[in-house]
Amino acid sequence: MRYLILSDIHANLEALEAVVEEARGSYDEVVCLGDLVGYGADPNAVTDWVRSNAAHVIRGNHDKACCGLEEPTLFNPMARFAVEWTYDKLTDDNRRWLRDLPQGPLDVGPFLMVHGSVLDEDEYILDSRDAAQQFPHMFERLVFFGHTHVQGGFFLRSVNGQPAEGEASPEGLEFRKGDSLMVNPGSVGQPRDYLWTAGYAVYDTEARSVVYHRCPYPLQEAQDKIVRAGLPQSLADRLAVGR
Numbered sequence: 037m038r039y040l041i042l043s044d045i046h047a048n049l050e051a052l053e054a055v056v057e058e059a060r061g062s063y064d065e066v067v068c069l070g071d072l073v074g075y076g077a078d079p080n081a082v083t084d085w086v087r088s089n090a091a092h093v094i095r096g097n098h099d100k101a102c103c104g105l106e107e108p109t110l111f112n113p114m115a116r117f118a119v120e121w122t123y124d125k126l127t128d129d130n131r132r133w134l135r136d137l138p139q140g141p142l143d144v145g146p147f148l149m150v151h152g153s154v155l156d157e158d159e160y161i162l163d164s165r166d167a168a169q170q171f172p173h174m175f176e177r178l179v180f181f182g183h184t185h186v187q188g189g190f191f192l193r194s195v196n197g198q199p200a201e202g203e204a205s206p207e208g209l210e211f212r213k214g215d216s217l218m219v220n221p222g223s224v225g226q227p228r229d230y231l232w233t234a235g236y237a238v239y240d241t242e243a244r245s246v247v248y249h250r251c252p253y254p255l256q257e258a259q260d261k262i263v264r265a266g267l268p269q270s271l272a273d274r275l276a277v278g279r
């Protein structure tokens with residue numbers, strides 16, 4: 037089974053469509069790690085696509101805020117503006133669907149899905165020190181996470197009988213038996229790793245391999261839509277720098 041792993045699409049339809057087009061034929065099922073909406077100009081089109089195409093979806097912090105489940109008190113003013121804009125734009129049906137999304141961790145068999153971390157859906161796993169706190173709670177499982185918008189991964193595995201921690205290479209990594217693995221596919225719609233291209237990953241359960249991808253998309257179109265929608269200019273600008 038080959039899974040297309042998507043996270044943090046953030047209502048960027050241009051990025052989502054480019055990823056789907058590029059990945060066509062390379063996967064059997066889609067999963068989504070949350071933050072479908074917030075920041076971008078197409079919350080309904082993105083939500084509709086995920087509703088009809090993803091086998092498993094969990095909620096992110098922006099989904100919670102944008103459907104009215106949680107007050108965006110911890111959001112910066114720009115993000116809060118986007119939350120309120122998105123809340124108004126979402127159809128009642130999509131708002132209801134987002135409200136009903138499960139919270140991670142969600143065990144789908146070959147792996148666990150979380151938005152932030154195994155212990156807290158709103159926690160940021162930014163470096164190997166953060167990941168090390170997770171390993172004791174993972175029981176040698178593969179965990180896909182998002183939230184940081186940074187493509188990458190962390191592992192704890194046995195090397196010559198000794199436990200060794202490390203980070204994924206830019207191409208991807210292998211999930212060996214006995215590994216504890218935290219993998220972030222990157223953000224489809226608002227990367228923050230200084231690359232503007234859409235991030236995603238494909239996991240092949242037979243090869244036990246995670247492969248990272250970066251996909252160019254019509255950036256200008258996504259930016260123009262954000263500005264035309266009356267969303268903050270800075271939300272359009274940051275897409276170009278991947279930050």
Ligand code: ZN
Nearest residue numbers: 044071096183
């Ligand atoms: Zn996000």
